[in-house]
Amino acid sequence: MSEPADLxxxxxxxxxxxxxxTALAGGLRVVLIDSGTAIGGQFWRHPPEHARSVIPTEDLHxxxxxxxxLSETLSAHSHRGxxxxxxxxxxxxxxxxxDGFVVHAVDRQRAPQEIAVVLRAPRLLVATGAYDRQLPxxxxxxxxxxxxxxxxxxxxxxxxAAGSRVALGGTGPFLLPVAAGLAxxxxxxxxxxxxxxxxxxxxxxxxxxxxxxxxxxxxGYALALMRHRIPVRPRTAIISAxxxxxxxxxxxxxxxxxxxxxxxxxxxxxxxxxxxxxxxxPQLDLLVTLGCALTDSVDGNAVVAVDKGQRTTIFGLYTAxxxxxxxxxxxxVLEGRLAAESVLADSGAAPVLDKKRLAAVRSAVAAxxxxxxxxxxxxxxxxxxxxxxxxxxxxxxxxxxxxxxIRSARAEGACDHRQVKQLTRAGMGWCQGRMCGPAVHCLAxxxxxxxxxxxxxxxxxxxGALADLDK
Amino acid sequence: xxxxxxxxxxLAFVEGQTVAAALVAAGRVSWRxxxxxxxxxxxxxxxxVCFDCLVTIDGVGGQRACLVxxxxxxxxxTEESTxx
Numbered sequence: 001m002s003e004p005a006d007l008x009x010x011x012x013x014x015x016x017x018x019x020x021x022t023a024l025a026g027g028l029r030v031v032l033i034d035s036g037t038a039i040g041g042q043f044w045r046h047p048p049e050h051a052r053s054v055i056p057t058e059d060l061h062x063x064x065x066x067x068x069x070l071s072e073t074l075s076a077h078s079h080r081g082x083x084x085x086x087x088x089x090x091x092x093x094x095x096x097x098x099d100g101f102v103v104h105a106v107d108r109q110r111a112p113q114e115i116a117v118v119l120r121a122p123r124l125l126v127a128t129g130a131y132d133r134q135l136p137x138x139x140x141x142x143x144x145x146x147x148x149x150x151x152x153x154x155x156x157x158x159x160x161a162a163g164s165r166v167a168l169g170g171t172g173p174f175l176l177p178v179a180a181g182l183a184x185x186x187x188x189x190x191x192x193x194x195x196x197x198x199x200x201x202x203x204x205x206x207x208x209x210x211x212x213x214x215x216x217x218x219x220g221y222a223l224a225l226m227r228h229r230i231p232v233r234p235r236t237a238i239i240s241a242x243x244x245x246x247x248x249x250x251x252x253x254x255x256x257x258x259x260x261x262x263x264x265x266x267x268x269x270x271x272x273x274x275x276x277x278x279x280x281x282p283q284l285d286l287l288v289t290l291g292c293a294l295t296d297s298v299d300g301n302a303v304v305a306v307d308k309g310q311r312t313t314i315f316g317l318y319t320a321x322x323x324x325x326x327x328x329x330x331x332x333v334l335e336g337r338l339a340a341e342s343v344l345a346d347s348g349a350a351p352v353l354d355k356k357r358l359a360a361v362r363s364a365v366a367a368x369x370x371x372x373x374x375x376x377x378x379x380x381x382x383x384x385x386x387x388x389x390x391x392x393x394x395x396x397x398x399x400x401x402x403x404x405x406i407r408s409a410r411a412e413g414a415c416d417h418r419q420v421k422q423l424t425r426a427g428m429g430w431c432q433g434r435m436c437g438p439a440v441h442c443l444a445x446x447x448x449x450x451x452x453x454x455x456x457x458x459x460x461x462x463x464g465a466l467a468d469l470d471k
Numbered sequence: 472x473x474x475x476x477x478x479x480x481x482l483a484f485v486e487g488q489t490v491a492a493a494l495v496a497a498g499r500v501s502w503r504x505x506x507x508x509x510x511x512x513x514x515x516x517x518x519x520v521c522f523d524c525l526v527t528i529d530g531v532g533g534q535r536a537c538l539v540x541x542x543x544x545x546x547x548x549t550e551e552s553t554x555x
Contacts, residue, residue, distance in 0.1 A: 035519065037487075037540055042518060048540065051487020111539045112531035131520045143501030143513045150517025153537070158492025159485065162500065162514070245511055246500055273500070397515070397523065400507045430522035435515075459519075460533065 005031045005084065007343055008103050008119050010091045010286060011127035013041020014329040015321030017070040018336030019125050019343075024077045025352045026344040031119055032074070033089040033105060035459070037157075039074065040067060041129050042149060043329040045156040055159040060152075060181045062217060063329060070333075089117060090459045094124060094286045100316065106465045114461060116468040123316045123343050126287050127336060130280035130322035133301075135170075135385050136403070136439050138393045139241030139250075140276065148178045148277035161187045163273020167250045169193035169238035170277040171379040176221035176232075178275060183228035190269055192225070193236040193252050195259060195278075196379045204374040211371045213330070238276060239266070239388040247274055259382020278381055281438060281450075282322045285458035290314055294451060297325050299376035300438070302451040308362065309342035310335055318342060327372035334365045386443055395443065396436040398429020406443050417441040418453060427453065430460075475545040484541040491517065491524050491536035502526065502536075502549035525550075 007023050009016045012034035020032045034041070037048040044067045047055040058064065077083035088109040095102050100122040107115040132147040139145065146154075146162055148170065154160045165188045168175050179189045201208055208214070225232060233252070239261050240251045249270050253261035279299055287304050288294070293313040295305040304312055306324045311317075320339040321332035338361060341351055353361065389395070391404030401424045409423040417433065417440040420426050426440050427433030432455050433440070441450040472483040475493065484493035491514045494502060501513035503525060515523040517537050524536040527548040536547075 035538070047487040051485070054485055055487050108539075112528045112534050131516060131518060141510060141512065141515075143511050146514060147516045147521075150515060150537075153517040154492055154495055154514070158488040158496070160488070160492045160496045162495050394508075394510075397512075397521065400505055400510070430525070431520060435521050462531075 005029045005119070005121040006347060007031070007123045007125060008033070008101065008121040009125045009127060010094070010103060011041065011129055011321070012036070012039040012085070012087075013127060013129045013321060013332065014043055015129070015332035015336035015339075016041070016125070016127035017074060018333040019127060019320055019340040020083065021070050021073045022337045022340035022352050023343055024073070024082055026340070026349045028343065028347065028349065029082055031084040031086065031121065033086040033091060033103070033119070035088065035090045035108075037087060039071060039085070039087070042131075042153065043332075045153055047157050047159070055157070057156050057159065059184060060156050062177065066333065086117070090461075091286060092457050092459045092461050094126070094290055096290065096314070104469075106461050114465040116465045118469065123318070123347065125318040125320065125339055125343065126323060127319065127321045127332070128283040128286060128323055130282045130326055131434070132277040133279045133281040133438055134276065134435055135278050135381065136393055136395045136436065137238065137240055137388045138390055139243065139247065141394050141397050142241050142243045142247040143245065144243065144247035144272060145241050145274040145276065148174060148275040151273070151275040152178045152181060155181050155185060161185045163271065164188060165190055165271045166273045166275060167191045167193070167238060167252070167269055167271045168275045169195075169250075169252070171195040171381070172277065172279050173218065173375065173379075174277060176218070176225065179230050180221050180224035180228075183224065183230060189228065189230045190271060191252060192230060192232040193238050194232060194234050195237045195255060195382050197235045200378040201374070204377055207367070207370040207374040210367060214371060237261070237382070237388070238274065241274055247271060250274055255382060256384075258384040260384035260387040279376070279379065280322060280326045281434070281452070282326060284323055284452055285455045287312065287319060287323060288452060288454050289456055289458070290317060292317065292319070296449045297376070298373050299326055300381060300449050301326065302449050308338075309345070310339035311342050316346070325369065325372065326376070327368055331365065331368035331372060334361055334368065337361055338365065381442070395439055396424075396426035396429065396433075398431050398435075399425040401426040403443065406440060410444050414444055416444050416446045416448070417450070420444050421453070473541070473543040475541050475543070475547055477547040478549055478551075482547075488541050489537055490526060490528070490539050490541050490545075490547055493541045494536065502551055504550060
């Protein structure tokens with residue numbers, strides 16, 4: 001693409017793909033960048049194009065028809081030169097400049113080699129998705145214990161199962177496709193511990209009843225789990241993992257209504273891998289640094305505040321997908337379309353969707369958000385989860401800060417994750433609190449939602465790549 | 472199958488897999504120890520967020536094994552090997 005871009009989109013998952021397709025249909029020149037080796041994000045994660053015949057993953061996916069349609073359109077625009085698609089590009093900073101934005105990235109196509117890349121456009125859409133939210137428990141840092149997203153990523157992009165006898169635990173519907181996917185690859189899924197009780201759904205049945213598509217998806221996974229005889233245990237949790245060089249067992253327990261283990265119900269199960277996940281934490285690094293206003297989400301996350309067209313509070317900056325509230329891929333696609341329509345309108349270009357279809361997208365977004373809200377209320381983080389921790393349990397994996405040290409910091413008056421960090425180094429290591437942040441925040445007994453720390457550099461890069469910027 | 476060199480030994484992988492996927496496929500889930508407690512670590516998040524899976528690749532340290540695609544002839548050094 002020789003002419004300057006009208007729009008940069010960071011993140012080629014469902015939201016970014018859909019946004020790009022709409023913006024391109026409206027005649028804009030788009031740069032779409034993603035750190036992965038293929039488009040699709042985490043939800044439609046695929047092996048790189050050249051490896052798809054040897055690593056079959058089609059059967060692990062949901063909503064692939066939409067993925068293929070979006071992919072084909074993007075690829076056609078890329079051939080025509082209207083779309084500049086850049087995979088392997090890790091965006092580490094986005095800043096405002098004059099009337100637009102500058103995105104700094106490193107191209108890691110030939111990793112570990114890094115090439116600094118600077119992109120400019122008058123408008124920026126950040127669709128960086130989310131990652132698994134984690135709660136520590138004794139033994140969660142043993143090798144063989146992974147996030148459920150990690151188990152699925154290995155399956156979807158590498159065709160690899162991380163174990164042969166796996167226990168899954170946490171809360172939320174994401175446990176089900178991961179269990180079904182592992183079973184489809186011959187893994188024995190010995191238990192799925194879901195901390196929530198299905199009855200929780202009865203308190204907000206409306207959104208569920210109004211979402212027949214979600215019913216069908218859930219029923220499909222339930223059938224797959226039944227076929228593989230995978231026991232799903234509601235109101236239970238993995239409260240510890242044991243092992244040495246690798247996890248060898250987990251302890252599971254029934255939970256009381258506040259989420260503390262019911263005495264006498266503990267059971268040990270032998271495993272060689274474990275997957276855990278407690279919903280998702282949105283990836284807000286670029287957006288927080290740009291200064292977007294945030295708002296509270298019912299799932300305990302701070303998310304980016306947007307208007308009904310996915311505009312953030314910063315002029316020319318848009319966001320779509322999990323960054324404006326965790327709600328899954330179908331919602332992300334719809335929000336991506338809405339965001340691109342706003343970009344078109346704000347650039348003075350004609351809309352792609354007519355008024356009637358735009359209204360239909362808006363009402364579908366409202367329905368999906370209502371569903372996401374009901375889902376978050378039905379799958380909360382158990383209030384008493386920290387009763388699983390001993391004082392020795394590692395909470396910050398990078399700096400190896402234990403629960404006992406964090407509890408002492410709280411006793412000394414630290415009341416959020418930033419203050420705990422200053423006192424204990426929790427959240428100061430390689431991952432910059434991405435793994436332990438929400439948990440440390442809870443342990444500090446903060447009543448507010450979790451707002452991630454500002455990370456000026458969103459992904460580490462070499463000084464060499466930084467020095468290249470001056471060339 | 473292609474091969475990379477890990478700690479001086481060949482490791483087969485399927486073209487398209489990451490370094491972490493190749494290691495996990497070979498049955499390895501840890502390849503690093505933490506600097507304070509010397510706890511074994513390997514792949515945890517699998518998507519580049521947690522930095523547990525760090526390795527040295529072609530002489531460059533601090534590489535996330537879960538993000539870097541394996542390449543024929545690539546040399547990977549784990550911390551386990553340097554500790555010994």
